[in-house]
Amino acid sequence: MRIGIDLGGTKIEAVALDGSAELSRVRIETPHGDYGATLDAVVEMVRQLEAWCGGRGTVGVGIPGTVSSDSGLVKNANSVWLIGRPLKADLEQRLDREIRLANDANCFAISEATDGAGAGADVVFGAIVGTGTGAGIVVRGRLLTGPNGIAGEWGHNSMPWPEDEEHPGPPCYCGRQGCIETFLSGPGLQADYHRRAGRSLSPPAILEAAEAGERDASEALDRYEGRMARSLASIINVLDPDVIVLGGGLSNIARLYTNVPVRWGRHVFAAAEGREPVRTTLVPARHGDASGVRGAAGLWPD
Secondary structure, three states, X not given: OEEEEEEOOOEEEEEEEEOOEEEEEEEXXXXXXXXXXXXXXXXXXXXXXXXXXXXOOEEEEEEOOEEOOOOOOEEOOXXXXXXXXXXXXXXXXXXXXXXXXXXXXXXXXXHHHHHOOOOOOOEEEEEEEOOOEEEEEEEOOEEEOOOOOOOOOHHHOEOOOXXXXXXXXXXXXXXXXXXXXXXXXHHHHHHHHHHHHOXXXXXXXXXXXXXXXOHHHHHHHHHHHHHHHHHHHXXXXXXXXXXXXXXXXXXXXXXXXXXXXXXXXXXXXXHHOOOOOOOOEEEEOOOHHHHHHHHHHOOOOO
16 A cells, blocks of 8 residues: 655645555645644554554655755745744654655656656656745656756746736745746735735636626636746757646636637747647646645555
8 A cells, every 4th residue: 555645834634545545535634734633643644544444555745846965854835833943853753664765846747748748758847836936857768856856846946027017026035036926826826816906816716806897816827828828938948848747726717728829829939930839738638636646655666
């Protein structure tokens, strides 16, 4: 039995797998801002799954950050209460076994590249747009991490080709301003709508309002699509992936898959030069919200 944990900023999800068959699943809200409670929650979820399934499993955890190879402490996490914490060591001590940790976007990307929406593609860019904005890169079945452990961290580049109103941009938890994450994450979309409309709506409510004809909501989604198109165009110009797979809560906005590729052609080099169309495709995750947790379980071989 392999247990996967997707430790997100909004929710923690856990799944127990036997091969590719799902045995059991549990989901709870993340104890926001509380490291001790987050640790307790992960440990309890593992124990619940093992009790329900009647066995002991391997444990892989996807986190919204990465682990420093020098110190063993979490770094670069948008769940800032994890930063500087020995999460791997603490979980190993509490669960009495080796734990494998990886960036949650890397877990998502390897899942989708293996048997998901990117299966069979040479180069897959798996982008998460949810509480944060991250990505993983898989080339011919191999996950790229890089010497700094930050391959795919497109969310902490500046918004490409910024418009006047986007400069210098909203502050980001990383200490900079105008990061892609401050525009394309769920909180980023919500804040953008609030700045114009003067009231706060969740991303699903913004989509619903736009479909009902509300002008502020429609304009917020239009700005969001333009920003995603520019951001992904910069990825295509550097990486030239065969497929970009979207995951996270905002990946459920169906209009993105039609509108964004139409708009990114203005910024992709070959298309902007008028020579040929952009062949990169934009698709939703085949495994949906389950992809990250499946990838975390897959940190241990079947």
